[in-house]
Amino acid sequence: MSSKKISELAELNTPDGDDYYVVVDSSESITKKVKLSMGGGLGVTTHVMTTGQVELTVGTDCKDIPIEVIFLGAYAAESLAMINGARDGNIKILVATGNNVTVSRNDSYIKTKNPVANPNFAMKTGDILALVNVDGRPSDGLHGTWLELWRSLQV
Numbered sequence: 001m002s003s004k005k006i007s008e009l010a011e012l013n014t015p016d017g018d019d020y021y022v023v024v025d026s027s028e029s030i031t032k033k034v035k036l037s038m039g040g041g042l043g044v045t046t047h048v049m050t051t052g053q054v055e056l057t058v059g060t061d062c063k064d065i066p067i068e069v070i071f072l073g074a075y076a077a078e079s080l081a082m083i084n085g086a087r088d089g090n091i092k093i094l095v096a097t098g099n100n101v102t103v104s105r106n107d108s109y110i111k112t113k114n115p116v117a118n119p120n121f122a123m124k125t126g127d128i129l130a131l132v133n134v135d136g137r138p139s140d141g142l143h144g145t146w147l148e149l150w151r152s153l154q155v
Contacts, residue, residue: 042067049074058085066090073097082109084143086136093130096123103129110146126154
């Protein structure tokens with residue numbers, strides 16, 4: 001198998017069957033290659049969390065595609081603790097549409113790069129958090145772990 005470097009998002013518009021790998025630097029400083037299959041392409045979703053909602057479900061609240069931008073908001077303060085039903089290599093880019101969503105760090109589900117003393121990420125309008133799924137296999141009931149790729153804070 002040959003390797004291809006992804007230098008621009010436009011390069012992702014490739015024929016089915018091409019494999020890409022995202023290099024993830026985990027909290028243990030181990031470089032891991034995560035396979036990104038390009039079957040479904042890119043997508044955008046807008047979602048408003050409901051009262052007491054702590055998780056997003058792929059196929060219901062967001063799409064089952066390799067890369068998705070989710071404009072995420074809530075009417076009241078809500079904590080996102082899990083994204084269910086994702087596949088290994090899926091990337092979700094969360095864009096805050098308000099100040100009511102906090103992404104909760106839980107090393108079993110979402111690993112942010114926040115320090116242990118303040119593990120959660122209280123998103124403000126315009127903040128962006130990119131996550132990649134590792135070891136998700138919906139067919140086996142495994143949700144995998146989401147690792148933070150990067151974040152951008154709105155100033």
